[in-house]
Amino acid sequence: MVKKIITFTESKMNDCIELFINHLSTLRTERASxxxxxxxxxxxxxxxxxxxxxxxxxxxxxxxxxxxxxxxxxxxxxxxxxxxxxxxxxxxxxxxxxxxxLPNLTEERRKNYVKLARNMAEQGRISIRNIRRDSNEKIKRILKDKLISNDVERNLQSKIQNLTDKYIKKINHILDKKDKDLMKI
Incomplete structure (x- = not known):
């Protein structure tokens, strides 16, 4: 049960990253894609x-x-x-x-794309935090049903928080690369 929660959480967060990457791919840079x-x-x-x-x-x-x-x-x-x-x-x-x-991108258009990318990244971060919240609620329900101890609950929440931090860092890293790519002339 405990491993299922961690695996499910990581799988959902990974889906968020893939969705974020797909959304970013619709923003064009200098190269046609x-x-x-x-x-x-x-x-x-x-x-x-x-x-x-x-x-x-x-x-x-x-x-x-x-x-x-x-x-x-x-x-x-x-x-x-x-x-x-x-x-x-x-x-x-x-x-x-x-x-x-495709016409060359103007600086104004590039800045608009950067804003869009940052909004997409924030939506990704929000999704990851929502997944964390849902997983923590599952853990609290299991604790309430006395299927796990308080120590196990704290340990699980810590693991979920570590996953959250890891995936938010991934989003930030992907966003930084896209920002540089968009602003490159």
Missing amino acids: PSILNSIYVDYLGNKVKLCKLSNIVVENFNTLKINLFDVSIKKNVEKAIANSDLNINPISVGNTLKII
Whole structure:
């Protein structure tokens, strides 16, 4: 029972880190990355489907993405979805493919991305603290049911706090790397 709580807590905190990394990947730096299109959903046969499920997105050069659609008949829908996104980019139609040329980032845009990254990091920290709270509540319930002693309870809470500190440090480290990457010219 005790090991399950620690394992479950660590697993949930690890999920928070992965989610944070996925959210950060949508913020672009100077290099083009297919992950910036992860938030694009296209109307396909009456359903909203992620663009990456309907196409092969490759980096053509440092600021150009090439989108090879699996079904060319949805080309107009893809163009519309990209143009209507909050990315402020317009695709260029080249034969059966689409190209996206990403403009250079201005300093103001970089600073906005840094703010967004810091907000994402704070949400990650909050999630980790919530996981800590939930785990500590489970431990207190087990103590109340007299399944563990006070010493074991304190030891478990200490381990949970150590996990919390470890994962918050990971978030801070990932954020620092992303900040440097965003502000690099």
